Structure formats: C-alpha cells, structure tokens
Amino acid sequence: MKNTPYTVLMSVYIKEKAEYLKLSIQSMLDQTVPPDEFILVKDGPLTTELDAVVDYYNQKYPGLFTIISNETNLGLGPALAKGIVASRNELIARMDSDDVSEKTRCEKQLAAFEKDSKLEMVGSFEAEFIGEKDNIVSVHRVPETHNEITKFMRRRCAILHPTVMYKKSAVIRSGNYHSVPLYEDYDLFARMVLEYNVRSYNIQENLYYIRTSEDFFKRRGGLKYARTVLNFKWNQHKKGYMSLTDFCISGLGQAFVCVLPNTLRKAVYLKLLR
Numbered sequence: 001m002k003n004t005p006y007t008v009l010m011s012v013y014i015k016e017k018a019e020y021l022k023l024s025i026q027s028m029l030d031q032t033v034p035p036d037e038f039i040l041v042k043d044g045p046l047t048t049e050l051d052a053v054v055d056y057y058n059q060k061y062p063g064l065f066t067i068i069s070n071e072t073n074l075g076l077g078p079a080l081a082k083g084i085v086a087s088r089n090e091l092i093a094r095m096d097s098d099d100v101s102e103k104t105r106c107e108k109q110l111a112a113f114e115k116d117s118k119l120e121m122v123g124s125f126e127a128e129f130i131g132e133k134d135n136i137v138s139v140h141r142v143p144e145t146h147n148e149i150t151k152f153m154r155r156r157c158a159i160l161h162p163t164v165m166y167k168k169s170a171v172i173r174s175g176n177y178h179s180v181p182l183y184e185d186y187d188l189f190a191r192m193v194l195e196y197n198v199r200s201y202n203i204q205e206n207l208y209y210i211r212t213s214e215d216f217f218k219r220r221g222g223l224k225y226a227r228t229v230l231n232f233k234w235n236q237h238k239k240g241y242m243s244l245t246d247f248c249i250s251g252l253g254q255a256f257v258c259v260l261p262n263t264l265r266k267a268v269y270l271k272l273l274r
Contacts, residue, residue: 004110006091006165007037011079018049020098020211025057027100028093033107035093039066039083044073077177077184084171092171096162098211100133105207109165112201120170121192121200123163124207133209140210142202146193149200153193154242155250159200161185163208170198182225183232194241226258 152158174196180187192198233251
C-alpha cells in the first residue's frame with residue numbers, strides 16, 4: 001500500500017504566519033511516501049506573505065495543488081468540508097497550517113490501513129512544542145484500539161484531529177464536517193465512531209508535532225470558553241453519545257478547569273490530560 005495515492009487536506013486563514021505555513025507544507029511534501037494531491041483551502045482573504053507561500057508551492061509543483069478560495073472566513077469545519085468533497089482520493093491526511101509532520105507519518109498510516117482492511121481512520125500521538133520542534137513540552141497520548149477509542153470518545157475526543165488519515169467515504173457517510181466552533185473535530189469523530197461505527201486506530205507513536213505557546217492555556221480559559229464546553233457536551237449527551245454521568249465528569253469537569261487560574265489550568269493539562 002506504499003504506493004496508494006492520498007490527499008493532504010489543509011486550511012489556512014489570515015492570522016497564520018507565512019514561515020509556519022511553509023514549514024507545514026514542506027513537511028508533507030517531504031514524506032517518505034509523498035502525496036499525489038494537496039488540497040489547500042484559503043479560508044477568506046490572506047495576507048500578501050501567506051499568498052506568496054501558496055503561490056510558490058503551486059508553481060513549484062504543477063498539478064499537485066488544488067487551491068480552494070473562500071470569499072470570506074467560514075471557519076475550520078466548513079472549510080475542511082469543501083476540501084473533503086473536492087478530494088480525488090479515498091485516503092485523506094489532515095494537516096494544520098502551523099505544525100510539522102514526522103517524515104514517516106503517512107507511510108506508517110498507509111501501512112496500518114494495509115494491515116487491517118476494515119480500518120477507516122488512523123491517528124497517532126502528537127508532541128506539543130514551543131518555538132523549535134525539538135523543544136517538546138508535552139506529549140498528547142490517545143488510546144490505541146477501536147474498542148478503547150469508542151470508550152474514550154464518550155468523555156474526551158480520542159482522535160487527535162491534525163494527526164488523522166481517514167477515508168473520504170467514511171467522512172461523507174458520517175455527515176462531513178459541521179460548523180461547530182472549537183469542536184468541529186470532536187463533533188465529526190464522535191459521529192464517525194459512536195454513530196456510524198467507523199473502525200479507528202491510533203498508532204502509539206509521536207508522528208506529529210503541534211505548535212503551542214505560553215498563551216495556549218489562557219485561550220482555553222474563561223467563562224465564554226466554559227459555556228462553549230458545556231453547550232457542546234450537553235448536545236453530545238442529548239444525541240446519546242455520552243451518559244449523564246459522562247457529561248457531569250467530562251463537561252462539568254472541563255468547565256471547572258476553564259475557570260481556574262491559568263497556572264493551575266496549565267498544570268491540569270500537562271499533568272492530567274496528556
């Protein structure tokens with residue numbers, strides 16, 4: 001399956017940095033098994049610097065890139081939904097526009113699909129770094145097998161969004177991405193795993209490096225963020241994806257963490273949630 005074609009799907013918007021976008025794209029082009037299609041969704045107008053990076057790669061690799069341009073910023077969910085529909089390949093590898101993938105990431109994910117023909121979604125661990133890729137501050141681990149993922153998904157998202165390679169048909173069958181601010185990934189993956197029984201697996205290795213910063217934890221705090229958490233997870237409960245007990249532990253627990261002082265919230269994320 002090493003030669004199986006696959007698509008990279010990325011969305012970029014105006015607040016990203018050009019140098020990060022370049023590193024991110026290059027890390028996917030440098031894969032030991034490179035993609036044969038790269039869909040890049042420009043979610044609204046970009047800066048001159050970001051456009052220059054997109055134009056550079058589009059010209060350097062003729063025929064590889066499919067550029068989708070949204071007139072306005074639609075948000076990550078709707079932007080990625082367009083890319084899913086546009087993909088000419090069944091296998092799609094997600095990638096965020098400011099992170100870095102390990103060179104063997106896609107080769108190992110393709111090998112997992114080859115080993116188990118029933119798999120429709122494969123993720124991995126991710127290493128969180130500040131500044132340079134080698135400055136790892138934490139490792140986000142997720143359960144391995146489909147049964148473990150299913151159980152875990154009822155309280156927390158068991159698939160790390162930017163690490164995933166999934167089948168287009170499975171995403172479409174499950175309803176594709178919706179507009180769910182902050183939770184477009186959890187919303188989709190809960191539907192895929194808990195409602196449509198999409199067989200999933202997480203490679204137990206760091207195959208992805210996610211960029212973070214000192215204000216990462218500040219952005220996950222405050223009353224507004226807590227309300228968003230509670231609304232989303234209550235809706236998960238109403239859909240039958242989590243029990244009332246799961247909601248109390250997961251929803252109320254996370255909302256409580258949101259209103260903690262930032263130093264305590266950081267400690268909870270790094271010591272308990274990773």
